[in-house]
Amino acid sequence: MSTYDKIAWLPLCGGLTGLGLVLSYLAMRRRGLGTGLRWAAWSLLPLAAYLTGAIQMFWKMGVAIGDFAKGFVFSAEVWAGIAIAGLSAVLFVVSGRMRRRRVKQGKDKQAVGATGRELAPRTAAVATTATAKAPAKAPAKAPAKAPKGKSAAADDDDLGDIEDILRRHGIT
Secondary structure, three states, rough: OOOOOOOOOHHHHHHHHHHHHHHHHHHHHHHHHHHHHHHHHHHHHHHHHHHOOHHHHHHHHHHHHHHHHHHHOOOOOHHHHHHHHHHHHHHHHHHHHHHHHHHHHHOOOEEEEOOOEOOOHHHHHHHHHHHHOOOOOOOOOOOOOOOOOOOHHHHHHHHHHHHHHHHHOOOO
């Protein structure tokens, strides 16, 4: 005989429903019909759960979760697996940072695309030969200083257009 069968569920659920209905009547008198009806709805749930067999289902689910947790917490094998998974995660993070550092320093054999993502080995060879054949770009010239009356932003075409629009609307 299981523990579930040792509990008198009908009197327990019936008692909870009766107590809830009495409290819902008191709530209805103090706070109004809406509150009383809501309490009555909650009060009917224990009896409904018993009559539909939901209490037994919840009991079985609770026992299964408890057995799983008991086997999980008290198992040295499970804790060894968790430790190894944690070590693996740490190694992934450390190796990723080390590879990123090597790529920034230009020591990594694998090429990095324009987006910063690593390319496949075949693509890496093509990328390295393409960059070797490409002529070196001349360093960009520093922007010329704007006259005293104008700002450096006025030299930029996009900002100049915006300034013209603002000037037309009287905003300076």
